[in-house]
Amino acid sequence: MKIQYNLPCNIAQTLNIIGDKWSLLILNQLFDGRETYKEIQDGLEGIPTNLLSERLKSLETNKLIVKKLYQTHPPRYKYILTEMGCDLVDVFNSFILWGEKHLNKCCNTLVHKYCNGKVEHKYYFPNCDSYLEASELCVIQNEKISEV
Known part of the structure; x- marks a missing residue:
């Protein structure tokens, strides 16, 4: 996610990380125990697949989630909240x-x-x-x- 707010404010800086469309709802899916891309997608009716991929990458870059390989052929990942993510x-x-x-x-x-x-x-x-x-x-x- 690109930085939207350049303000010395915790709320603004937090919104730069999780304030874009779908990010909070994706995190909520993880809090509810959904871990795979498919489970998250099924829980978020209407989210475009490219946007889900983009948001998951952003949440990973910002250290709120980690991606773990659970199947090698074909490669499949599960997404897990980090300690920082759990603190939400x-x-x-x-x-x-x-x-x-x-x-x-x-x-x-x-x-x-x-x-x-x-x-x-x-x-x-x-x-x-x-x-x-x-x-x-x-x-x-x-x-x-x-x-x-």
């Missing part, structure tokens, strides 16, 4: 929670896997062992900003 789970869960609250037609609910109780988002501050409200948070700009 909280972002995906936040999308689900936001959707539960704001979408007219909510397709998913985030629940505890053992008791099915609904989940709510909290910010934990370990320095004082307490939970904070979003209104108690602020974003500060780091003094040393590397080149964007």
Whole structure:
């Protein structure tokens, strides 16, 4: 993906990596356990094959996924989330929670896997062992900003 945003902002820089059409949905397929090109394609009705290939290469270049050979003749690969890719789970869960609250037609609910109780988002501050409200948070700009 070409760089769209040249701003000193974490959101803009993250969007440069995963903000293009289909990338988040491809990552979501991987979170859902689909690993092969065919499984991902089948889960994303309407994605052109050339675009899926391009997005998978971009996600690999950006170290969110790795490609592993699982069959040699013909060569077939599976796609696996890296640790960096797996770290997006909280972002995906936040999308689900936001959707539960704001979408007219909510397709998913985030629940505890053992008791099915609904989940709510909290910010934990370990320095004082307490939970904070979003209104108690602020974003500060780091003094040393590397080149964007």
